[in-house]
Amino acid sequence: MDFEDSEDEANYRAVVRTWLEANVPNDANGKHRRGVEGSESLRSARSWQARKASAGYACIHWPREWGGPAGTPIQSVIFHQEESKFVTPPNPFHIGLNMSVPTVLAFSDQKTRERFGFSAMNGDEIWCQLFSEPSGGSDLAAARTRVRKTQDGTGDWIINGQKVWTSFAHIADFGLILCRSNTDAPKHNGLTMFWVDLRSQGVEVRPIHEMNGSSTFNEVFFTDVRISDNQRLGPVDGGWKVAVQTLMNERLQSDSSGADWIDVLKMARRLPSIYGKSALQNPAVRQQLAQWYIQSEGLKHTRNRVITALSRGHTPGPENSIMKLVRASQMQDLSHAAIEIMGRFGVVDEAGGPEERSLFQDSLMWAPGLRIAGGTDEILRNIIAERVLRLPRDASHDKS
Amino acid sequence: MNFDFSDDQKALRNQSRRFLETACSMQRLRRILDNNEATYDRELWKSIAEQGWLGACIREEHGGLGLSHLELCVLSEELGRVLAPIPFASTVYLFAEALMLAGSEDQKLSYLPRIARGDLIGAVAGDDWIGSIIPLAQNRRTSFDNVGVTAQDCRLNGIKSAVIDGGIADAGIVLAREQDLLSLFIVNLNAKGVARKKVRTLDPTRDCAQWQFGEVLAERLGRPGQGSKILETVFDKAAVLIAFEQLGGADRCLEMAGLYAADRYAFGKPIGSFQAIKHKLVDVFVKNELARANCYFGAWALNTNAIQLPIAASAARVAASDAFWHASKENIQTHGGIGYTWESDCHLFYRRACLLSTAIASPEIWKERLVSHLEYQAEE
Ligand SMILES: Cc1cc2nc3c(=O)[nH]c(=O)nc-3n(C[C@H](O)[C@H](O)[C@H](O)COP(=O)(O)OP(=O)(O)OC[C@H]3O[C@@H](n4cnc5c(N)ncnc54)[C@H](O)[C@@H]3O)c2cc1C
Numbered sequence: 001m002d003f004e005d006s007e008d009e010a011n012y013r014a015v016v017r018t019w020l021e022a023n024v025p026n027d028a029n030g031k032h033r034r035g036v037e038g039s040e041s042l043r044s045a046r047s048w049q050a051r052k053a054s055a056g057y058a059c060i061h062w063p064r065e066w067g068g069p070a071g072t073p074i075q076s077v078i079f080h081q082e083e084s085k086f087v088t089p090p091n092p093f094h095i096g097l098n099m100s101v102p103t104v105l106a107f108s109d110q111k112t113r114e115r116f117g118f119s120a121m122n123g124d125e126i127w128c129q130l131f132s133e134p135s136g137g138s139d140l141a142a143a144r145t146r147v148r149k150t151q152d153g154t155g156d157w158i159i160n161g162q163k164v165w166t167s168f169a170h171i172a173d174f175g176l177i178l179c180r181s182n183t184d185a186p187k188h189n190g191l192t193m194f195w196v197d198l199r200s201q202g203v204e205v206r207p208i209h210e211m212n213g214s215s216t217f218n219e220v221f222f223t224d225v226r227i228s229d230n231q232r233l234g235p236v237d238g239g240w241k242v243a244v245q246t247l248m249n250e251r252l253q254s255d256s257s258g259a260d261w262i263d264v265l266k267m268a269r270r271l272p273s274i275y276g277k278s279a280l281q282n283p284a285v286r287q288q289l290a291q292w293y294i295q296s297e298g299l300k301h302t303r304n305r306v307i308t309a310l311s312r313g314h315t316p317g318p319e320n321s322i323m324k325l326v327r328a329s330q331m332q333d334l335s336h337a338a339i340e341i342m343g344r345f346g347v348v349d350e351a352g353g354p355e356e357r358s359l360f361q362d363s364l365m366w367a368p369g370l371r372i373a374g375g376t377d378e379i380l381r382n383i384i385a386e387r388v389l390r391l392p393r394d395a396s397h398d399k400s
Numbered sequence: 401m402n403f404d405f406s407d408d409q410k411a412l413r414n415q416s417r418r419f420l421e422t423a424c425s426m427q428r429l430r431r432i433l434d435n436n437e438a439t440y441d442r443e444l445w446k447s448i449a450e451q452g453w454l455g456a457c458i459r460e461e462h463g464g465l466g467l468s469h470l471e472l473c474v475l476s477e478e479l480g481r482v483l484a485p486i487p488f489a490s491t492v493y494l495f496a497e498a499l500m501l502a503g504s505e506d507q508k509l510s511y512l513p514r515i516a517r518g519d520l521i522g523a524v525a526g527d528d529w530i531g532s533i534i535p536l537a538q539n540r541r542t543s544f545d546n547v548g549v550t551a552q553d554c555r556l557n558g559i560k561s562a563v564i565d566g567g568i569a570d571a572g573i574v575l576a577r578e579q580d581l582l583s584l585f586i587v588n589l590n591a592k593g594v595a596r597k598k599v600r601t602l603d604p605t606r607d608c609a610q611w612q613f614g615e616v617l618a619e620r621l622g623r624p625g626q627g628s629k630i631l632e633t634v635f636d637k638a639a640v641l642i643a644f645e646q647l648g649g650a651d652r653c654l655e656m657a658g659l660y661a662a663d664r665y666a667f668g669k670p671i672g673s674f675q676a677i678k679h680k681l682v683d684v685f686v687k688n689e690l691a692r693a694n695c696y697f698g699a700w701a702l703n704t705n706a707i708q709l710p711i712a713a714s715a716a717r718v719a720a721s722d723a724f725w726h727a728s729k730e731n732i733q734t735h736g737g738i739g740y741t742w743e744s745d746c747h748l749f750y751r752r753a754c755l756l757s758t759a760i761a762s763p764e765i766w767k768e769r770l771v772s773h774l775e776y777q778a779e780e
Binding site for chain 1 (some may be wrong): 401679707764767771778
């Protein structure tokens with residue numbers, strides 16, 4: 001048991017590190033921002049993505065048929081570990097490259113793969129995921145956005161309906177969309193998956209103002225949007241399986257941004273508390289810090305176990321499933337506690353103040369979104385209970 | 401990255417799990433529980449001695465197998481799963497580790513082979529009240545008030561009031577106040593001047609006793625004044641190993657609760673299909689996984705004698721104590737009325753969870769130890 005790379009891994013890491021040192025743009029300022037603000041930041045995001053792609057460091061484990069470098073999952077992990085040590089431009093590509101595009105490529109012909117694989121990997125085109133709807137996000141199979149086959153002999157389809165909470169749709173070129181193709185069948189058997197060009201006639205994207213003040217997700221309206229049958233992914237009425245497979249494209253490079261225990265410790269050491277002591281001398285703060293530390297370390301070493309499985313060529317066990325569930329609430333509680341340590345200055349949103357303040361405030365305002373995005377806390381618990389603990393299916397699991 | 405047990409170690413795990421399923425069934429555990437006289441499972445003790453477990457980490461020249469601490473972690477986890485009613489932790493993690501750390505060559509030759517053969521049970525008595533003995537990183541002060549025993553010219557007087565496995569131990573390591581120093585001594589517990597009294601605890605499947613010393617001649621362990629320093633390291637090592645026992649117990653609780661929840665029907669459905677039960681058990685799973693990851697890091701630090709050991713051990717102890725307690729209480733809850741009976745095995749885990757989390761100072765104290773080390777590290 002150790003944390004050492006194998007010889008191959010160490011060599012790969014050394015090469016990657018040298019490459020990053022020579023290639024990371026020095027004007028990058030991705031910081032802890034999630035979104036892409038302004039055309040300048042999008043331009044730098046694209047050029048960084050293209051630089052990685054040309055060196056074989058984008059979509060590292062994509063197979064050759066997809067235009068990928070056919071590296072191993074462990075190489076992908078190593079690259080992301082090393083990349084995260086640098087400040088790099090924002091990344092509006094990850095939803096597409098990790099979720100949508102692999103599904104498109106897996107379910108389409110070689111011509112389509114050639115058309116989309118490279119341009120997505122290169123950052124030329126951005127993909128989004130059009131799953132959630134106003135009527136339901138957790139209950140994905142209840143999607144109502146309607147798709148009908150035309151009767152004009154072209155085989156084309158017409159989409160009508162609305163999607164919502166679509167991250168990056170405002171800058172995306174294409175999307176993966178789950179539609180209702182059959183209203184008579186039980187809900188899971190009446191869905192079909194397509195890819196769609198967001199510049200098609202009848203598509204309207206309206207940014208949504210998020211609770212933290214930024215705008216990274218959108219409403220997307222479809223009014224008589226015509227698409228061809230070769231945009232269909234998987235069988236007609238067989239879209240549920242395709243959706244499930246998309247959601248299984250689990251992301252290993254978990255997001256390490258946001259406030260953590262060390263930020264609280266460093267700030268609490270400087271700030272005063274009751275009885276003229278520093279906040280760090282307050283036993284209540286210390287006990288909480290210990291708790292947050294074991295959570296963060298627990299996640300870090302859980303990730304190390306997952307990486308070990310990959311390194312040994314095994315499929316990781318179920319331990320990965322706890323990551324977002326633990327981290328989102330921890331980030332929320334910890335940033336809230338940090339705000340309270342600062343007293344009313346914790347809520348002041350002006351320049352100056354403790355240097356960590358904006359980090360805690362950003363984390364506090366992002367955490368509620370993280371607890372919902374990509375499966376809510378409750379849905380994740382359902383999934384872990386059923387898939388990992390093998391408990392009987394939810395009583396509310398309707399098949400109608 | 402190679403952050404997992406090896407295939408050989410995993411094979412050891414499977415093999416010891418199979419062995420313990422019969423050698424340490426719940427029925428056997430209940431014999432200790434229901435019999436006021438029995439204090440530990442002698443047969444189990446003998447058979448694990450035969451398999452070399454007691455000397456797993458003892459060097460070959462001292463009669464052991466000379467395996468690494470990783471193998472011992474594997475065994476601890478398995479012993480924890482079955483709540484083994486034996487003085488394994490006291491003898492192996494505390495007594496033997498203290499000897500290996502601070503004993504003279506003569507002392508090692510005298511005690512370690514007997515431990516490995518199963519002929520000697522050991523127990524360690526540090527402080528005599530809440531675990532305030534563990535010195536903190538920056539603030540290396542230990543209160544003398546809690547020690548309970550004084551030493552002069554290697555003669556001990558005083559009381560250690562609740563020593564786990566103290567009634568069945570043959571030899572004890574005792575922290576004593578020697579003028580203004582704290583020192584360790586090895587005591588033959590069958591010697592003249594030692595009076596022992598059984599102490600009842602919440603967990604009757606483990607022995608506990610009071611030791612009273614009146615002019616007992618003892619043998620010094622380590623140099624005068626080194627007592628709390630030695631114990632600090634011994635406790636760090638033991639914290640990791642006990643954390644593996646706690647992890648094993650916590651996993652077992654989750655398995656029990658999961659099986660029951662799939663079988664038991666209420667309102668025409670298995671109770672495991674109700675979210676209140678599902679989500680409760682997922683919270684148990686999450687704590688167990690966080691504990692497992694912290695335990696693994698502790699195992700690495702223990703095995704490599706890393707400078708991170710105090711931090712890693714504290715984190716493992718805090719996480720595993722929390723996980724076992726939480727799993728054991730929610731296991732009872734999941735079982736409903738039957739879970740609250742003496743016949744159900746649920747309470748045995750609940751009891752053991754309390755015993756282990758308080759055994760070598762409570763998590764609250766380890767949290768403080770953890771944070772003071774983190775604070776110190778952040779300054780550097
Ligand atoms: C920042 C952000 C980015 C997002 N990006 C995308 C994106 O790019 N593409 C996309 O398609 N979607 C995206 N989403 C949508 C997200 O997937 C959904 O919001 C989420 O799945 C929840 O669906 P909902 O909003 O309809 O809430 P609901 O499903 O209505 O849930 C409301 C509450 O009920 C609970 N609940 C629902 N069902 C159950 C159940 N069976 N058991 C217990 N509790 C239940 C939920 O946990 C929640 O607390 C994003 C969301 C956020 C916040």
